[in-house]
Amino acid sequence: MENILLKDNVAEIEAYFAAGGYKPLKKALGLKPAEVIEEVKKSNLRGRGGAGFPCGLKWSFIPKDAEGPRYLVCNADEGEPGTFKDRELILKNPHALIEGMAIAGYAIGAGHGYIYIRGEFAEETELLQRSISAARAKGFLGKNILGSGFNFEIFTHRGAGAYICGEETALLESLEGFKGQPRLKPPFPAIKGLFGSPTVINNVETLAAVPAIIANGGDWYAAIGNGKSAGTKLFCVSGPVNKPGVFELPLGVSFRELLEKSCGGLKPGKILKAVIPGGSSTPVLTADEAMAVKLDYESLAAAGSMLGSGAVIVIDESQCMVKLLQVLAHFYHHESCGQCTPCREGCGWIERIMNRFEEGRADRKDIDTLYSVADGMLGRTICPLADAMAMPVMSFIKKFRAEFEAHADGKTCAKK
Amino acid sequence: MPTLTIDGKPVEVEKGTSILEAAQKLGVYIPRYCYHPKLSVSGNCRMCLVEVEKAPKLLTACSTEAAEGMVVRTVSDKVKAARRDVLEYLLINHPLDCPICDQAGECGLQNYYMDYSLAKSRFKNEDKVRRQKRRALGPHLVLDNERCILCTRCVRFCAEVTKTAELEVMGRGDHSHIDMKEGKALDNGYSLNIADICPVGAWTSRDFRFKQRVWFLKKTPTICLGCATGCLIEAHHNENTIYRTVPLPNPETNTWLCDHGRLAYKAVQGGDRLVKGVIKNGLIDFEPALREVAARIDEARGAGAVAVLGSPWLSIEDNAALARLAKDALKTENYCFDFASEQGIKDGILINKDPSPNANGLRLVKDAHGGISQAELSSRIAAGQIKVVLAEARAAGLIKDALKAAGTRLIVFAANKGEIPAATYATLPYASYFETPGTFVNYQGLRRRTTPPAEAPEGVKPLWAVVNKLAAYSGSSLRLDSAEDALKGIDLK
Numbered sequence: 019m020e021n022i023l024l025k026d027n028v029a030e031i032e033a034y035f036a037a038g039g040y041k042p043l044k045k046a047l048g049l050k051p052a053e054v055i056e057e058v059k060k061s062n063l064r065g066r067g068g069a070g071f072p073c074g075l076k077w078s079f080i081p082k083d084a085e086g087p088r089y090l091v092c093n094a095d096e097g098e099p100g101t102f103k104d105r106e107l108i109l110k111n112p113h114a115l116i117e118g119m120a121i122a123g124y125a126i127g128a129g130h131g132y133i134y135i136r137g138e139f140a141e142e143t144e145l146l147q148r149s150i151s152a153a154r155a156k157g158f159l160g161k162n163i164l165g166s167g168f169n170f171e172i173f174t175h176r177g178a179g180a181y182i183c184g185e186e187t188a189l190l191e192s193l194e195g196f197k198g199q200p201r202l203k204p205p206f207p208a209i210k211g212l213f214g215s216p217t218v219i220n221n222v223e224t225l226a227a228v229p230a231i232i233a234n235g236g237d238w239y240a241a242i243g244n245g246k247s248a249g250t251k252l253f254c255v256s257g258p259v260n261k262p263g264v265f266e267l268p269l270g271v272s273f274r275e276l277l278e279k280s281c282g283g284l285k286p287g288k289i290l291k292a293v294i295p296g297g298s299s300t301p302v303l304t305a306d307e308a309m310a311v312k313l314d315y316e317s318l319a320a321a322g323s324m325l326g327s328g329a330v331i332v333i334d335e336s337q338c339m340v341k342l343l344q345v346l347a348h349f350y351h352h353e354s355c356g357q358c359t360p361c362r363e364g365c366g367w368i369e370r371i372m373n374r375f376e377e378g379r380a381d382r383k384d385i386d387t388l389y390s391v392a393d394g395m396l397g398r399t400i401c402p403l404a405d406a407m408a409m410p411v412m413s414f415i416k417k418f419r420a421e422f423e424a425h426a427d428g429k430t431c432a433k434k
Numbered sequence: 435m436p437t438l439t440i441d442g443k444p445v446e447v448e449k450g451t452s453i454l455e456a457a458q459k460l461g462v463y464i465p466r467y468c469y470h471p472k473l474s475v476s477g478n479c480r481m482c483l484v485e486v487e488k489a490p491k492l493l494t495a496c497s498t499e500a501a502e503g504m505v506v507r508t509v510s511d512k513v514k515a516a517r518r519d520v521l522e523y524l525l526i527n528h529p530l531d532c533p534i535c536d537q538a539g540e541c542g543l544q545n546y547y548m549d550y551s552l553a554k555s556r557f558k559n560e561d562k563v564r565r566q567k568r569r570a571l572g573p574h575l576v577l578d579n580e581r582c583i584l585c586t587r588c589v590r591f592c593a594e595v596t597k598t599a600e601l602e603v604m605g606r607g608d609h610s611h612i613d614m615k616e617g618k619a620l621d622n623g624y625s626l627n628i629a630d631i632c633p634v635g636a637w638t639s640r641d642f643r644f645k646q647r648v649w650f651l652k653k654t655p656t657i658c659l660g661c662a663t664g665c666l667i668e669a670h671h672n673e674n675t676i677y678r679t680v681p682l683p684n685p686e687t688n689t690w691l692c693d694h695g696r697l698a699y700k701a702v703q704g705g706d707r708l709v710k711g712v713i714k715n716g717l718i719d720f721e722p723a724l725r726e727v728a729a730r731i732d733e734a735r736g737a738g739a740v741a742v743l744g745s746p747w748l749s750i751e752d753n754a755a756l757a758r759l760a761k762d763a764l765k766t767e768n769y770c771f772d773f774a775s776e777q778g779i780k781d782g783i784l785i786n787k788d789p790s791p792n793a794n795g796l797r798l799v800k801d802a803h804g805g806i807s808q809a810e811l812s813s814r815i816a817a818g819q820i821k822v823v824l825a826e827a828r829a830a831g832l833i834k835d836a837l838k839a840a841g842t843r844l845i846v847f848a849a850n851k852g853e854i855p856a857a858t859y860a861t862l863p864y865a866s867y868f869e870t871p872g873t874f875v876n877y878q879g880l881r882r883r884t885t886p887p888a889e890a891p892e893g894v895k896p897l898w899a900v901v902n903k904l905a906a907y908s909g910s911s912l913r914l915d916s917a918e919d920a921l922k923g924i925d926l927k
Contacts, residue, residue: 180606197603202477202497356584356603356610357478363523366563366608387556394519397491398480 019242022230022250023223024266025111029145031152034113040158042232046121047166054125058228060236062248067093067184067221068297068326070315073228079208080126080216089212090128091193091219092119094135094142095177095184098297099349100329103252104222106264108135108142111226112149116172118225120159121232123170126218131172134189137179146174181353185401186219188355199355200401223252244270247314251325257332258285269314269325276313276330288334292417296326298346299406301413302333322413338431339418343410344372350407360395361404367391368411375422378429385422389415438504447500454482454495457508464508465517465546467524467633468585469496472689473594479524479585481546483516484508492516517550526557527608528634529567529580537635539648543583563608572620574640574693575629579611582636588612588628595690595783596622612636624783626697627690630680639678641697646677654887655682657874659747659867660695662777662788664876667691669699669868669887676703676868676888686880692784702866702888706850709891712861720863720893724900727824727845727860728907731764734821734843735908741768741811743833744799745826746775746790748847748897749872749884751917752864753796754924755898756824757803763910768820770811771800773832777877786877790828794875802924812836826897827853827861847897864897865890871917873926881926 028034046054059074080088092115096104108115119131135143150172154160161169175193177183183192187201190212211217227249231239240248247269253276255262260282267276273293277283284290293308294300301323303311311321318325333342347369354365371388374380392411395404415422425431437446440457447456452475454464467479475497483492487505492512507513524543532538565579586603589612593599600618603610614620629639651670658665658679665688667679676699681691701707711723718726734740742760744753753771760769775793777786806814814820815836823830823837827848830837834855837844843859849866869890873883890896895903902914914920 202475202494204499351607354607356605356607359478359480359520359523359583362584362608362610363526367523367526367557370561394516394523398483398516398519400477 019250019268021266023107023111023114023226023252024264025114028111028113029109029149031113031149031156034111035156038233039113039229040117040153040156042229043117043120043158044164046124046232047164047168051125051127054121054232057236058125058231061231061239062236062243062246063224063227063231063239064247064315065221066223066227066251066328068098068299068324070325073220073224076208076220077122077126077218079206080218081209084216087130087213087215088126088128089215089217090119090123090126090131091186091189091212091217092131092133092222092225093184093186093189093219094133094139094222095189096136096139096222096327097181097184098299098327098329099346100256100294100297100331101254101327103254103264103328105136105139105142106254107222107226107252108139108146112146113153114226114229115146115222116149116153117158118228119172120153120163120170121228122218122220122225124168126216128218129169129171131170132193132212133172133174134183134193135174135176137177139176143174143176150174180355181349182355182401182403185403188401189219190217199357200403202400243268244312244314244317246316247325251313251328253280253313254327254329255281255332256329258288258334259283259332260285267313270312270317272312273308273330277332281332284332284334288336290332291335291337292333292339294329294331294333294410296324297329298331298349299402299409300324300326301409302339302417304417339414339421340372340375340425340431343414344369344376346410347372347407350403354403354407355401358399358401358404361399361407364391364395364404365407368407375425376431378425380426382423382426384426385415385419388422436500436502436504438500438502438506440506441508449499451500452496453484453486453493453498453500453504453506456500457484457495457506462508464495465550466496467542467583468587470587470590470631472683473587473590473631476586476590479583480520481517483513483520485510485512514550517546518553521547521551522553522556524583525555527563527580528583529562529578531581535581535635536638536643536648537581537632541635542633565609565611570640571614572625574625575620576638576640576643577612578636578638581634582612583634584610584612585633587631587633588637591624591628591631592620592622595627596624598622623694623781623785624690624692626693627681641700642678646672651677652887654885656868656885656887657791657876657882658691658695658698659791659874659884660692660698660789661786662775662791662793662877663687663779663784663786664791664874664878664880664882665691665695665784666882667695671887674888686878687876688784690784694785699868701850701852702868704850706852707891708848708851708854708861708863709894710863712851712854712858714859723860723862724903725907727862728904730822730843730845730860731824731904731908735764735766737821738766738768739819739821740764740766741770741815741820741823742766743769743811743823743825743829744771744773744796744805745829746773746788746793746796747828748792748826749867749874749917750792750795750799750924750926751872751920752897752901753792753799754803754920754922755901755912755914757799757805758912758914758920759824759901759905760805761803762912763905763908767806768811768814769803769805770808771796771803771805772807773829774808779877788877791876792874794877794879795873795881798875798924798926808832815840815842827855827858830855830858847900862900863894864900865894869894870896873921 183198192198351369392408666682
């Protein structure tokens with residue numbers, strides 16, 4: 019099928035417009051906001067940032083009678099290790115995001131939209147700003163858009179390098195100028211978000227899908243994909259495959275197809291060992307599990323993992339799972355915001371145990387300690403960063419315990 | 435008004451009540467570090483996790499609103515495991531320096547470990563996170579960041595109560611630490627409350643550090659006399675020495691205590707304490723000093739030239755004794771229990787516009803015993819009609835201009851040498867209200883009595899008893915055998 023999001027040669031506004039761009043905005047502005055939300059609800063579009071929350075439902079949580087401003091925030095703080103889809107999407111199709119934001123802004127009654135973009139994405143920020151200016155010049159943003167009376171402005175805000183600011187409430191704190199630390203929920207952002215006002219926060223990929231949904235109808239989108247997992251998804255494949263990169267495929271595509279068709283299979287001589295299907299925080303799958311799984315919200319949940327951000331990390335037999343987990347532990351230890359006790363202390367403890375495994379100072383008892391430290395963090399913190407550390411630890415040990423035991427017994431890694 | 439069930443017991447609470455507060459209403463204690471009833475909810479320590487039926491995860495009792503039909507369990511296996519885990523996480527990087535820590539004995543980590551964990555340490559061979567230790571911050575506090583559990587009570591106290599916002603959590607993850615914001619100093623007038631609310635030994639009081647193990651301390655509830663607010667406090671003392679005072683939170687007057695009031699106890703047991711009489715500048719024993727004072731009064735009383743001045747720093751009992759001395763022993767009309775007092779909280783927290791603790795109590799003495807106005811007394815002094823004035827030291831300051839002009843002999847009662855006004859002829863010591871009971875009426879009209887945590891230094895008597903003796907030297911008996919005797923005739927309402 020034709021790509022909905024990743025299109026070639028539409029980065030410039032003229033080309034985007036020629037390909038039918040900004041017509042959905044005009045169409046949306048002719049509908050009532052509630053009708054726009056209804057259409058998005060019908061499409062079964064779900065959050066593409068990782069949690070998979072139904073997008074239309076999220077929009078409908080904005081209180082109808084709330085006084086004062088409402089905000090739309092686009093989460094472009096793409097930081098989950100293994101994920102590089104939003105960047106690609108922004109570079110290839112920035113106007114889909116801008117148009118999607120304008121439609122979403124109209125639907126929820128927001129006058130301002132913020133794109134909180136990862137600090138490292140300097141080039142992408144520049145492109146977005148250029149695109150926003152172009153859209154404003156054409157009357158797709160600004161005051162009285164297309165004569166509808168709807169005003170909407172978009173601002174970009176670069177992050178300063180914290181992974182945690184991809185968590186939506188930490189993002190809001192950072193956007194407000196505070197230290198990026200997740201907020202207690204409730205109240206949820208739909209009630210009390212940016213600057214204390216009702217706010218919707220959506221991922222880049224989610225918002226970029228909105229124009230196509232408005233253009234072709236919710237039913238059209240809902241028919242793509244696999245049941246409750248509707249539409250297409252960007253998969254970022256990394257690892258020893260012939261053609262790593264970002265691929266747009268309907269949800270429900272099998273991992274086998276992604277690997278063999280889109281990525282051209284594993285590199286010569288490589289044997290598949292494991293797959294992290296949805297970004298580094300999602301539980302790992304063994305080769306057998308991966309080759310049997312479909313890539314959608316429900317199928318991956320049934321397989322004990324998550325679709326997450328769609329970052330598919332392919333791991334071959336030459337890789338040491340212990341070393342890999344040490345790398346992840348270092349990352350999450352470094353990125354824990356330090357607010358909640360289990361995450362602040364647990365992430366550091368896990369990294370130190372992993373260092374011992376790598377340095378040949380661990381014994382078999384450490385495997386159980388490691389597992390229980392992770393178990394104690396799971397589901398007990400304000401935000402899911404602790405889970406993001408705990409889930410890989412627990413799944414790595416469950417599925418690759420023998421490698422940990424080999425490290426503990428031999429005091430060294432057989433892969434070295 | 436939602437009704438919920440906590441550990442099988444139903445409880446009805448106001449809408450907006452947290453599970454933690456609802457449990458408290460039932461007498462069910464949920465352990466907590468970051469929660470404080472007078473600070474905003476932070477939810478970071480994760481110690482108060484409880485099980486709520488139908489919720490997929492454990493919820494923080496401090497931040498979860500009680501809802502109709504909620505079924506909460508605070509002692510299930512899941513909850514117990516979560517508490518054990520949180521304690522383990524908190525303790526892995528804790529220095530465990532309890533033997534040299536002032537918090538030992540009243541430490542949230544020690545107490546909860548005994549109550550909810552008792553687990554053996556699994557943390558081995560690994561270096562603990564090192565942070566800065568023993569850093570003096572401000573005039574009253576020392577910060578040990580290694581002991582800190584980052585509950586942020588101190589940060590929120592400074593942001594929300596004093597609104598001075600000196601403190602912040604700097605850094606991220608396990609290198610987070612409490613630090614001062616640039617260009618600030620931790621001297622906001624309430625800083626010692628931070629040592630109180632710190633659940634561990636991270637913040638300690640420079641005044642209290644290393645003075646006494648807390649388990650030796652006896653606790654006596656009493657009142658602060660630092661100003662007209664009259665906060666309820668608890669004096670912590672051992673073997674006749676007060677080591678610290680802390681606020682006794684109460685809904686009427688105070689949760690906190692200002693640094694000035696908190697350290698007021700030091701005046702009564704410092705080197706400045708007056709334990710003998712003073713004639714001109716020389717210290718002499720109490721009895722000869724008293725005789726000297728009596729002789730000077732006798733000289734002047736024949737001509738009706740003695741005046742007695744009450745004091746808003748003295749208890750109702752002691753003021754009443756002074757009034758009786760003037761009326762019944764010296765038989766003079768020259769006595770004054772009249773003080774102008776403007777009262778009210780001046781800083782939005784606790785400190786009162788009126789620095790004296792008993793202007794309202796003084797009014798009751800005036801109602802019972804009458805007397806002349808302060809202006810009248812001043813003018814009589816200035817006119818040279820008064821040869822001797824008997825007053826409490828701080829109150830004497832209020833008429834010092836009149837005294838200076840007239841060359842009147844001033845005789846004062848003082849607990850401290852520092853209080854004695856210049857050009858005082860004679861000074862008699864008296865027992866402070868940390869050493870003798872006294873009744874005070876605060877700015878809210880609440881009548882409260884001090885409970886003495888310590889005994890007065892040898893030979894130092896309550897002021898009413900000194901007055902009783904002075905009357906005897908003048909040939910009268912006031913029949914004051916106790917503080918209560920002085921209250922006769924006073925309508926306490």
